[in-house]
Amino acid sequence: MHSQAEKHRPGTPGEVFVAFLKLGVTSFGGPIAHLGYFRDELVVRRKWIDEAGYADLVALCQFLPGPASSQVGFALGLLRAGPLGALAAWTAFTLPSAILLFFFATVSAAIAGPVGAGLLHGLKIVAxxxxxxxxxxxxxxxxxDRERAGIALAxxxxVVFVAGAFGQMLALAAGALAGLVFCRAKAAGPSVPLAFRLPKRVGYAALAAFALLLGFLPLVAAGAGQQGLSLFDAxxxxxxxVFGGGHVVLPLLQSEVVATGWVTQDAFIAGYGATQAVPGPLFTFAAYLGAVAGPQPNGVAGAAIALVAIFLPGMLLLVGAxxxxxxxxxxxxxxxxxxxANAAVVGILGAALYDPVWTSAIFTPKDFTLALAGFVLLTVWKAPPWAVVLLCAGGGVSLALS
Structure with a gap:
């Protein structure tokens, strides 16, 4: 048995990089599923943070614009090993899918046929x-307890009756207000402090940088007439x-790169399909779009510009908060x-389990059986997530070919 001090001792950037590289190559299913992978690997297995602290981070990142799962990972890396740990977490979690999507952009080969469709369907069942x-x-x-279960239900x-990111924000705000009324007697304090050790001046600087870039980048890009700067701005x-991360960013990206003629509609849709078949954050779709965009810079330079630009504002806001x-x-x-608010997060995740996760994956009793097998393997047998990914992906291909 490890003591509490040992469980929460500082780590190293290398340790963080290894942990998040594992997550980066196995975390299929989108941002909501990523939070499940993070919880299993870093809260339950490695015990870097306790359950309440993890839920607090999830709630904070749900409030902020940007890729919520990547922000949670960035914060966990920062908590574990400081600024270099945060950079290691973001790099290791992001690069695997970014490299795969860049490779897809270079070969321009969309997934097709029953094997490809079955593989994609199996990965949705994993989620x-x-x-x-x-x-x-x-x-x-x-x-x-009854009070917090009621808040989760609310x-x-x-989120069911108020669609989109606004419904999530409303649920969190209503949960926080309900907590003030019903959960005061249970407020005994966080079990483990979240010692991020960031000075307030760093927070102010990050918030100022976020606002300046958002306000002045369009003016500078329009005046300079340089495609690289315009790409970064877009x-x-x-x-x-974008609030809510993940799929919410897609219509924004479409208006930025398809409407401007930088990427064709067919290339955009093909890249979106490929993004569903790779692990890691959905925001790495930007690497594909930057690689195929025209005019130059594209290729490696375009992918790097787009990838850094789309993640930067969410990370600046997180460091500011x-x-x-x-x-x-x-x-x-x-x-x-x-x-x-933490109880409301459970409700938000519960609603997401049905829509879009369940509704996009479970169509037949065979789909349900495969998903149930994965759930039992994770919860009862404590199987590693990557093994469940392989099982469900292979099962999806088998169902498609049967």
């Missing part, structure tokens, strides 16, 4: 098992203005509010 495991585990720890109602704005986060969450009213 069902992973998200179901996350909902089950988080519900037991974050909504264990969160589901919010992807920065897409990353800065973190110096103030620990002081906020240590106050008793804040603790009660966060208990309510």
């Amino acid at each position: 069902v098992a992973v998200v179901a495991q996350a909902v089950w585990g988080m519900a037991k720890s974050l909504a264990p 969160g589901i109602v919010c 992807f920065y704005r897409a990353g800065a203005l 973190l110096p103030f986060w620990e002081g906020f969450r240590r106050r008793l009213p804040a603790q009660a509010a966060m208990r309510g």
Whole structure:
């Protein structure tokens, strides 16, 4: 048995890189599923952070624009090994899918035929098992009583009847308010402080950089007339203005790169299909778009510009918020509010388990059987996620060919 101090001792950037590289090559299923993978690997297995602290980070990143799962990973790397750990986490989690999508862009070969369709379908079934495991585990720890179970149920109602990112924001805000009313007696304080060790001046600087880039980049890009700067501006704005991450960014990207003629509609759709078949964050779709965009810069340079630009605003906002986060969450009213918000997160994840995760993957009793097998392997047998990915991907191909 490890002591609490050993469980939460500082790590190294190398350790963080290895952990997130494993996640980067096995985390299929989109941002909601990624949170399940993170929880299983870093909360349950490695114990870098406790369940309540992890849920607090998820709630914070749900509030901020940008790729929520990548922001959570960045914060966990920062917590474990400082700024270099944060950079290691982002790099290791992002590069595998970015490299795969860049390779896809260079060969221009879309996945086709029954094998490709079955593989994609099997990966969607993986997401069902992973998200179901996350909902089950988080519900037991974050909504264990009547009050918080009721808040989680109310969160589901919010996101079902109010579509889009606004519904998620409403659920979190309503959960926090309900926590102030119903969870004050249970507010005993965070079990482990989230010591990010970021000075407030760093937070102010990050917020100022975010605002300046968002406000002045379009003016500078229009005046300079340089395609590389215009490309950076387009992807920065897409990353800065999206709430909810993942699929929400797609219409913004389409308006930036297809409407301008940089990428054809056919190439955009083919790249989107390929993005569904690779692990890691959906925002790495930007690497594909930057690689195929025209005029130059494209290829490696375009992919790098687009990739950095789309992730940068979300990370600046996160760094801007973190110096103030620990002081906020240590106050008793804040603790009660966060208990309510954490319960609402369970509701949001529960709603996402049905739509879009379940509705896009489970069409037949065979699909349900495969998803249930993956869920049992994860929760009862404690199988590693990569093994479940292989099982469901192979099962999807077998179903397509049968």
